[in-house]
Amino acid sequence: MSNTISVACCGPRKGENQHSMNAYDVVDPATETVVATVEAATPHEIATSVDRAAAAFSSWSTTAPRARAELLHRAFQAVRSRRDDLAETIVRENGKPIAEARGEVDYAAEFLRWFAEEAVRMEGGNLRAPSGSGRILTLPEPIGVALLITPWNFPLAMLARKIAPALAAGCTVVAKPAEATPLTALRLVEVLRDVGLPEGVVELIVTDDPGSAVGQVLADSRVRKLSFTGSTEVGRMLLQQAADRVLDCSMELGGNAPFVVFADADLDAAVAGAMVAKMRHNAQACTAANRFYVESPVAKEFARRLSLAMAGLALGRGLDPTTTLGPLIDAEARDRSERLTQIAVDAGASVLTGGRRPPHLDTGYFFEPTVVTGVRHGDVLGSSEIFGPIAPVISFDPEDDVIGWANDVDQGLVSYVYTADLGRAMDFASRSEVGMVGINRGTVSDPAAPFGGAKQSGLGREGGHEGLLAYCETKYISVDW
Ligand code: ADP
Numbered sequence: 001m002s003n004t005i006s007v008a009c010c011g012p013r014k015g016e017n018q019h020s021m022n023a024y025d026v027v028d029p030a031t032e033t034v035v036a037t038v039e040a041a042t043p044h045e046i047a048t049s050v051d052r053a054a055a056a057f058s059s060w061s062t063t064a065p066r067a068r069a070e071l072l073h074r075a076f077q078a079v080r081s082r083r084d085d086l087a088e089t090i091v092r093e094n095g096k097p098i099a100e101a102r103g104e105v106d107y108a109a110e111f112l113r114w115f116a117e118e119a120v121r122m123e124g125g126n127l128r129a130p131s132g133s134g135r136i137l138t139l140p141e142p143i144g145v146a147l148l149i150t151p152w153n154f155p156l157a158m159l160a161r162k163i164a165p166a167l168a169a170g171c172t173v174v175a176k177p178a179e180a181t182p183l184t185a186l187r188l189v190e191v192l193r194d195v196g197l198p199e200g201v202v203e204l205i206v207t208d209d210p211g212s213a214v215g216q217v218l219a220d221s222r223v224r225k226l227s228f229t230g231s232t233e234v235g236r237m238l239l240q241q242a243a244d245r246v247l248d249c250s251m252e253l254g255g256n257a258p259f260v261v262f263a264d265a266d267l268d269a270a271v272a273g274a275m276v277a278k279m280r281h282n283a284q285a286c287t288a289a290n291r292f293y294v295e296s297p298v299a300k301e302f303a304r305r306l307s308l309a310m311a312g313l314a315l316g317r318g319l320d321p322t323t324t325l326g327p328l329i330d331a332e333a334r335d336r337s338e339r340l341t342q343i344a345v346d347a348g349a350s351v352l353t354g355g356r357r358p359p360h361l362d363t364g365y366f367f368e369p370t371v372v373t374g375v376r377h378g379d380v381l382g383s384s385e386i387f388g389p390i391a392p393v394i395s396f397d398p399e400d401d402v403i404g405w406a407n408d409v410d411q412g413l414v415s416y417v418y419t420a421d422l423g424r425a426m427d428f429a430s431r432s433e434v435g436m437v438g439i440n441r442g443t444v445s446d447p448a449a450p451f452g453g454a455k456q457s458g459l460g461r462e463g464g465h466e467g468l469l470a471y472c473e474t475k476y477i478s479v480d481w
Helices: 043-061 065-081 083-094 098-118 157-169 182-194 210-218 232-243 267-283 296-311 331-346 402-407 422-431 464-469
Strands: 005-007 023-028 033-039 125-128 135-142 145-149 173-176 202-204 223-229 248-252 257-261 289-295 350-353 370-373 390-396 414-418 436-439 472-479
Touching: 023 083, 033 083, 033 182, 043 135, 043 145, 043 173, 043 202, 043 210, 065 083, 065 098, 065 157, 065 182, 083 098, 083 182, 098 157, 098 267, 098 464, 145 157, 145 210, 157 173, 157 182, 157 223, 157 464, 173 210, 182 202, 210 223, 210 232, 223 232, 232 248, 257 267, 257 402, 267 289, 267 296, 267 390, 267 414, 289 296, 289 402, 296 350, 296 370, 296 390, 331 350, 331 370, 331 390, 390 402, 402 422, 414 422, 422 436
Parallel strands: 145 173, 145 223, 173 202, 223 248, 257 289, 257 414, 289 390, 370 390, 414 436
Antiparallel strands: 005 033, 023 033, 125 135, 135 472, 350 370
């Protein structure tokens, strides 16, 4: 790995740094100061990374599954033992509150543990052909070198969720973290090296020019798999590029989750779930609740209680342990939240709390936690993926087709429903055009469960046993014996 970093504790303001042509600054979104300067990989270094990953494939794919499992288990323990250091790195470049960053480290570690256990469960099948003329043997085999592209919102967990199953299956990987958050990725690779990962099994490409770096790797015929987590827009473009080489693709793309509260729901539980579903990780998760449909008899009260909970959040720098909401990732994200709120207000909606940049914080990309009522289904705020701390509350009546509204978007990652009636909840779940449903819960993520979306939210699943199979090709052997 050729990336070098120099870490500044209290660096200059963004844009003031002098550095080499290939270097770029990683910025703390809470202070707008430079946390570190990283060297971006050159085209030659990218080619060398693919060379190394390709060279390591034959030995790693034939390493005993038990040995691969043990390495992943050591990585699980090492990530846990470096929890504070990893969490602080996440906070510095991503901005989330330290307690949530520690939670992310635990979540990431669990992927390493889960896939350590899965590495020895690459089961095939054996069937007598129905004609009686032979046997059908099926064997899952590692697909080859995998390109892993991850976003900035969970810089550790999304990488662990891809690296762990790839390594468990016997693939080698070239990983490209988001340009905003390379430091956490560098730390994870250090951990893997420290626990004995052989040379070339994980190569990291740090770059602030993802288009050309990824284009170069995708064009290399030795790369056989693309696993991407990010926006639908970039995912769609990568699918087009991957089509040239008919590359196997797993895609975790945008969400636009409905959060439906029926009048019979436990309202306190619904508000607590809404806070988790909406505000986790600075309100920038693809699983974030995006549209709150609340049945009319309780809509006003739900909005009132949600506003109280939102107003109780403490905005600030994630490293401050009293902070419960950090900044957005960059100025563009903050401006988008501002713009979406304004569009809603112009259309007649009311802001119950928040709705602006916090006046007491003059640096950092902060936006106040915001609740907006009087939004209708189909309004801009009720249909755009917000990716910011704004909760639009849309009231519905029993005669409204709330499931139709919930499904009325191109994305289909997750939906949430709160009701005391399990039959209604299950009916909602089965009619939801999504990959995942939370019933009376504001979170669905679990390393043992298949995470993924329907419609334009993606292709394939991560986590669970499916997560391992995403890095396998099935070989069928027809045999007489
Ligand atoms: P977001 O909008 O959440 O930042 P992106 O889809 O832009 O999500 O980013 C997710 C990942 O995709 C990041 O690693 C980013 O560097 C990468 N990426 C962004 N643009 C491109 C591109 N043109 N080609 C390949 N990867 C890209």
